Amino acid sequence: MSKQENTSKVRVFALGGLGETGKNMYVVEVNDEMIVLDAGQMIPEDDMLGVDIVIADISYLVQNQERVKGIILSHGHAEHCGALPYVLKKLQVPVYGTKLTMGLIEDDLKTHHLLKKTEIKIVSPGDRVKIGNVKAEFFRVSHSIPDCIGVAIDTPQGYVVYTGDFKFDQTPADRKFADTGRMTEYGKKGVLCLLSDSTNAELPGTTPSEKVTEPGIKAVFREALGRVIVSTPSSNVYRIQQAMDAARETNRKVAVVGEAMKKVINISKRLGYLRVPKNLMINVDELANHKGEKIAVLTAGSQGEPTSALHRMAKGTDRQLSIMPKDTVIISAIPTPGKEKSIGRVVDFLYKVGAEVVHSDKDVNVSGHASQEELMLMLNLMKPRHFVPVQGEFRMQIAHGNLAQTTGVHPERVHLLQNGEVLQLEEKNATKSTKVPAGNVLVDGLGIGDVGNIVLRDRRLLSKDGILVVVVTLNKKANTFVSGPDIISRGFVYVRESEELLDEAKQKVTETLRECMNDNVNEWSSLKSNVRDVLSRYLFDQTKRRPMILPIIMEV
């Protein structure tokens, strides 16, 4: 790479991200060749009713697929690689990632019949590769899952560096350190633009090491009088290792509940990222053969997800396992914003059963994302000319941008990227002149993008006050009712206790239709809208509710 004059074109943009800013898929374009950084899935917002996951709009990539040279995955979390199958269905390009990352996504690709046709490139930190004509180098970072990398893309104007999710862990559980040496070197050679993780940019200080939870978890295992149940994100291999080690030390057998966690344990064991002591694991149905104080259970559900085994175990509705008095439950996870209440609900259930609960406790919990001091360290190592805060919510990116300024990045070279905004980088200045198609695509069942505003608006209406279907068969020639009107409601009122209301409503429909027929108003649309108006007004008067009203008028 060189800093001398050049005419290279370097562009950076985000393709998707809920909220006000891109965050789960970035693209770096060097002289018309595109490298995709991560392909994450997002959890739908509360008002995206019935939606399973949200992914980025990749129509720009599809339209320009000959220019897309590869996808690089920074690590194995779903927020960073969960959209991969959806992308690969439309775009056949090589995928780069470390051994564990690729191991974790293989299953997903198999399910989508994509494994065989996908060119998978397993890379290691320190590797340099050429993707198209673009040179990229991977460097190790620390996070809450092993085998995480950042990427330095070598452009004629300097490096474009993407950190992925990271923190500076000075006592990493696997003794593999973030490669500050390489980072320093990028900084020396010249970083044109740094894209850095903003998740904890509002938190002062330094995020503790993954290691800090080790004594906390061991202490709980030692002191627990009965079973210990550890709930942690299924991908947190470090935490799983700590729980297994604690179980071994306290002579407990370990059972795992939940397919996702079983999968992660199998893969990371097979690939050498998890040491599972011999004779430690038992099946859930063997638990009954052991005393409580000889048992530990590993499970997910640490965000209080109502569909999780932990939630069911707490409520006593799980087929395999119920929480009992004397059980000790460790909830080892940082609450995702918005999940505080559902976690609280599970904790309440657990207490109600009589279990001990260790939660929101610094001894068993630690974030995987860098706090302000570490973010400034990254900025100081890289000394970027331009800075793009990535990940996190808009306000966190704002906070990160402010931090960058305190480390000396010029305010005009801090760029917040909304979805689709293209940052065109030159050494001296940068412009945001163009936009590419971008945004969020909702996945519901097999449908990708077919649930849009109209469907969501209807679901919201239906969820609030239900629906009322009015059916009537008319003989318009004879001006008579052949059958009905009948009213069927769902989600509106409890029908058995509202007979009077619904009878009266039926009466209103009959009157309205009679009047229309007498006045010779007999276009479908007028009949329907009259029925809808009269009924809507009547029901609102009587109940102050506004159910969706669906008049169906059949003709014979």
Next chain:
Amino acid sequence: MSKQENTSKVRVFALGGLGETGKNMYVVEVNDEMIVLDAGQMIPEDDMLGVDIVIADISYLVQNQERVKGIILSHGHAEHCGALPYVLKKLQVPVYGTKLTMGLIEDDLKTHHLLKKTEIKIVSPGDRVKIGNVKAEFFRVSHSIPDCIGVAIDTPQGYVVYTGDFKFDQTPADRKFADTGRMTEYGKKGVLCLLSDSTNAELPGTTPSEKVTEPGIKAVFREALGRVIVSTPSSNVYRIQQAMDAARETNRKVAVVGEAMKKVINISKRLGYLRVPKNLMINVDELANHKGEKIAVLTAGSQGEPTSALHRMAKGTDRQLSIMPKDTVIISAIPTPGKEKSIGRVVDFLYKVGAEVVHSDKDVNVSGHASQEELMLMLNLMKPRHFVPVQGEFRMQIAHGNLAQTTGVHPERVHLLQNGEVLQLEEKNATKSTKVPAGNVLVDGLGIGDVGNIVLRDRRLLSKDGILVVVVTLNKKANTFVSGPDIISRGFVYVRESEELLDEAKQKVTETLRECMNDNVNEWSSLKSNVRDVLSRYLFDQTKRRPMILPIIMEV
């Protein structure tokens, strides 16, 4: 009162409270006479779709109304008095509360045509009253609204004390101190049972005074280059006063957006709880006549409520006001659990517009509830024989119970009350032998309690995948279709892009009905369930969605 032998019957129970424990309406029964403590409304849980508010089941009170002697309101927050109109409709009993509390609820009672027929008893801290044959005394506590009281009910076995919401504020904004003297005296005379606020029982230390936000808010007003918008709960009279004082000092005019806050300001000004400087207030439509740095705006919406003016102002959809670059927005409220995300969303909108935002900042925010040190102080002053943690979630009540034990309350005399569990108190021991009808009643529009499990289940189904209505008119004698089948869907798929799917579905319905008719299956219920099954299977295969299916078969 006396401690000598007696045969009095004292019972304590809770009638409602979301989650695992009673928390918004308590009843103390002394020798068969009942005193109701607070009548609060609760915010519905996320899965109570379309429900407006939740109140306690008062059927036990209604069944025994001759024994209900009065309702005491501890303070003017909706969580403590918002259910009053619903209670008074069924139960005509005197209501006791301080001047501000009663002032705030009068409007509500007027709306419900209850003001004239309700016996309102305005009391002051220190007052002793006889309610039926029961003697009660009110004592001042501090909280985030003026004029808060606790209640000491004098029973032959000792006092039953209800703290209401409180903290120990050593520098109260109105210089009115919590009456620790009276509390000490109750303790000396003998407290049979203490019911104390558990909201912050998980937080170590001491909650700061309401006063601490004064310099923080003033500093923001001084430094803001443009308009200052202060968002705070509409009932927080202290915070409103601070904002008004800060506005006066910085020569800003103040406009109020939102009816609820206007109402609180008018009432508290009229009753002497708020000093509004002369010439301070202007109307929103006068804002344009003043420069930004001469303007402050007060509004609610501090929990990020999507229906609030602040939310609309941030998104630029409010009729009256839009947030602009250079505006400074102070969000002065402690996030309610579960609201962190909606607050974050508003903050993001505000940043996106280019406003300065001061939020989740200790300088502009303070809780109104006692932390652990204060809770222990209350326990030590009262030295209760029995202890019932009230308010807050189950886990907070558990934490509060643990605190009580550290102050010397015997573990067997700490009682967590679930809704309807009756704690029968004797000086030495207490029993939880009986239950009274209790629980939560959902209010939706004018309906009180008519939205139950069936309606909610339907709303949940509808919200996830929408509805599909199948209509067909049959001539069963002739075994022919007279009209249809027609399919109408809402909230399922975007119809214009799913014509093929819906045509095929129609085909399936026709085939199914034909087969049934050929096989002489022609009971309504079989026809319908066949249609439902076939369609449900087909649609799930094609879309992996499960819309509600409503077959309507008409006959001519």
